Amino acid sequence: MSAEFDLIRRHFVRPMRHSALGPGDDCALIAPRPGHELAVTSDMLVSGTHFLPGTDPRRLGWKTLAVNLSDLAAMGAAPRWVTLAVSLPQVDDDWLKAFADGFFDCAARFGADLVGGDTTRGPLSLCVTAIGEIAHGAAIRRSGARDGDHIWISGQPGQAALGLAALRGTVQLDGDARASCVAALEQPQPRVALGGALTGLASAMIDVSDGLLADLGHIARASRLSATIHDDALPWQTLQSACGDQGAVRDALLAGGDDYELLFCAPASAHDALRALSRQLALPLTRIGTMDAGTPSRVRLTDLCGRELAVTRRGYDHFS
């Protein structure tokens, strides 16, 4: 038996719930339930670009899958099947076991089967393709926002960026705040239940991976609308109590990536349903602004008086 085959079998073959045929053949075999279509997304995580070398492998395994499940959540799709391709400089059994444990923790938590993949020698990088199921026609696209829709954000965006800044030593956080910010960075929680519950309520949605303003720009562009964020409505409090550096806090919330919170638009009529959903999921949902028919693709930040505030950075771009 080849070393590669043995490696895959030892670490990456676990029982499956949704799949006709899983790892070990040329392909996996899957099928959506009647009346459903499939949402498909791929993300590659590269050492030094998406995570710091030396990141705890168990947390990295979780995150590698979580960022992909977040893309499914951002369409309202339920996770079903995933593939994983791993490039490794060498076989380190302890590292692989921990990585696989984290990956399967996340898979089990959100109901995804690992159905196939690839292992190869090379610089450390990880590529997941996630396939989710959604009722035909129910997917929430970026392009569906309407003039007058409210803009909402889930959870506490900005923590992951503060966590990264703390790991890099550019900000100081106290013990508890540091732990929760680093956890937000290294073990993000894909908002799968929220995404699924928002079908029929949200008109447009995206997950915040590159930065709140940058990702809102994607909705504004796809929906051909303007977006206005009310600075005072943003959830500043947790970040401000964690960190005294107000510049770092503003940058983290407005332009920090890697939180994987859901940013969505919904008509005013959905307000009460969203409040009830927030209580049901025990997950904060904050109304932070409004879509309007102004300059398409524009994203503005305004103060209480409606005056536009300057923004130095809107998000992260690997190639800028």
Add this chain to the structure above:
Amino acid sequence: MSAEFDLIRRHFVRPMRHSALGPGDDCALIAPRPGHELAVTSDMLVSGTHFLPGTDPRRLGWKTLAVNLSDLAAMGAAPRWVTLAVSLPQVDDDWLKAFADGFFDCAARFGADLVGGDTTRGPLSLCVTAIGEIAHGAAIRRSGARDGDHIWISGQPGQAALGLAALRGTVQLDGDARASCVAALEQPQPRVALGGALTGLASAMIDVSDGLLADLGHIARASRLSATIHDDALPWQTLQSACGDQGAVRDALLAGGDDYELLFCAPASAHDALRALSRQLALPLTRIGTMDAGTPSRVRLTDLCGRELAVTRRGYDHFS
């Protein structure tokens, strides 16, 4: 607009034929036709491991997709949707254009839509997930071979390995032979039409990516049978006329990966249908051995008198 977004739009967004929603949202949306299931496969190609640095980007684009479509072919599935994740050290517009042209040449040739993906900064590597459609229950697995089945191989295995040896300077090939062997390495032809036509004829199938004997071992193991290859039945002639180094020729055909020919088992009763299919597709199909109920997982090579021949190497393993 971000540089990454612009990069994707400029090179990787082309018209689609099978997809409800393609690149540009959090996920693509796809659905199989009624009565069909989906075959899913992922492969990662890493510079220096799977291809030589400096490989022509157009050929690399073709191969990146072709090796995945070959996995679909090896189940009998028809290519439909693919995602592509690219890690790049820097943005080189000419390289990307050539890579995309090769990738889309292959996609158009075999009817696949590029529906999503990712671009990121990092060492050059390429990860494709390919999704194909197949009539429910018709997929050809590795595990279906029966005692007495004939073993067949398509095309001319071994050319890609000779091409790699020629590029590395370890063998000398004359001009025409060198060109065809390097083309077999850099622009492999996934046997999509053959794979689809073999549903109902072949009992087990795999594509030769790691080496003929190694890949036959996967069928033998999955089918719990023994496999015997008749050395004299193997298609030696083209390789022997291309290269005077008999050791290199033997190693290329028996253990050379990267040809992406289909290796399959079929009952004796399928013989005439396979001969007719070979003529119809203008693709050689060679009967090279027999499956039997001997020691499970064993793959033997025998001479005309049935004596076992020694084999030094059976295939390529990234981690051995």
